Amino acid sequence: MVRLKNEENNSKNLHKEFTVHTRGGLKINGYHDINFDLGKGEFLSLYGPSGLGKSSVLKALYRTYTTTSGEILFNYDDGTSLNIATALESEILNLRKEHLGYVSQFLQVLPRISAVDIVAQPLIEKGESQTTAQEKAKEMLSFLNIKEELFAISPLTFSGGEQQRVNIAKGIIAPKSVLLLDEPTASLDMTNTNKVIDKLLEIKKQGVTMIGIFHDMDCMKRISDKIYDMKEKRYADNY
Numbered sequence: 412m413v414r415l416k417n418e419e420n421n422s423k424n425l426h427k428e429f430t431v432h433t434r435g436g437l438k439i440n441g442y443h444d445i446n447f448d449l450g451k452g453e454f455l456s457l458y459g460p461s462g463l464g465k466s467s468v469l470k471a472l473y474r475t476y477t478t479t480s481g482e483i484l485f486n487y488d489d490g491t492s493l494n495i496a497t498a499l500e501s502e503i504l505n506l507r508k509e510h511l512g513y514v515s516q517f518l519q520v521l522p523r524i525s526a527v528d529i530v531a532q533p534l535i536e537k538g539e540s541q542t543t544a545q546e547k548a549k550e551m552l553s554f555l556n557i558k559e560e561l562f563a564i565s566p567l568t569f570s571g572g573e574q575q576r577v578n579i580a581k582g583i584i585a586p587k588s589v590l591l592l593d594e595p596t597a598s599l600d601m602t603n604t605n606k607v608i609d610k611l612l613e614i615k616k617q618g619v620t621m622i623g624i625f626h627d628m629d630c631m632k633r634i635s636d637k638i639y640d641m642k643e644k645r646y647a648d649n650y
């Protein structure tokens with residue numbers, strides 16, 4: 412489904428160097444020599460110490476960040492593929508609309524929109540009626556232990572963990588073919604972490620391909636088919 416690999420006719424692997432223009436073009440190494448692939452319905456976790464480029468790789472996959480060298484191939488079901496690293500902006504927008512979702516670590520929403528409306532929005536975009544979308548959004552919020560009295564309120568005043576659950580609810584309620592998850596359980600307690608993992612396992616069964624980052628090793632092991640060690644630059648085989 413998704414593949415990061417060597418550039419053709421070139422020995423360089425996926426690599427990112429940041430240039431900080433406000434600092435006279437200072438170069439910062441984001442990540443280098445990353446190679447992995449995963450098929451439909453697989454879950455791959457990126458593993459490694461802080462600052463090694465895990466979030467940056469996810470952003471490169473979503474094309475929030477450009478790539479210095481290397482290829483990121485997205486294979487469509489019809490056998491064609493798109494190189495995310497070099498695709499046109501319009502191709503990226505189409506890919507995101509139909510196939511690629513990204514759940515950031517923190518909720519970013521406009522003020523004055525209720526939690527239910529935020530979670531219902533992706534369903535409405537997919538063509539569900541307002542009523543059905545709201546019902547499903549409420550179910551998802553309840554499942555993730557959001558108190559009913561909060562449903563009609565903007566999540567901007569929610570606790571960190573509540574905001575994270577609204578964020579994940581919004582991110583997984585209408586999953587696209589590939590879902591990128593940056594520490595979706597980082598500020599959750601054990602009960603809510605397990606609930607999120609249960610939901611992720613459920614959508615995995617439906618064939619959604621996912622790439623995620625977890626701090627919690629148990630979580631990572633429970634959900635992952637493959638773990639890519641960003642430090643060793645290879646799959647971790649015994650975990």
Ligand SMILES: Nc1ncnc2c1ncn2[C@@H]1O[C@H](COP(=O)(O)OP(=O)(O)OP(=O)(O)O)[C@@H](O)[C@H]1O
Pocket residue numbers: 429430431439440441442459460461462463464465466467468
């Ligand atoms: N937009 C940017 N401009 C400059 N440097 C950046 C940018 N984004 C990331 N970096 C740098 O790239 C490196 C990798 O950062 P990244 O956030 O990908 O790490 P990470 O593995 O996700 O770490 P953590 O586990 O702490 O979340 C860091 O040194 C970071 O400072």
Ligand SMILES: [Mg+2]
Pocket residue numbers: 465466467
């Ligand atoms: Mg990170």
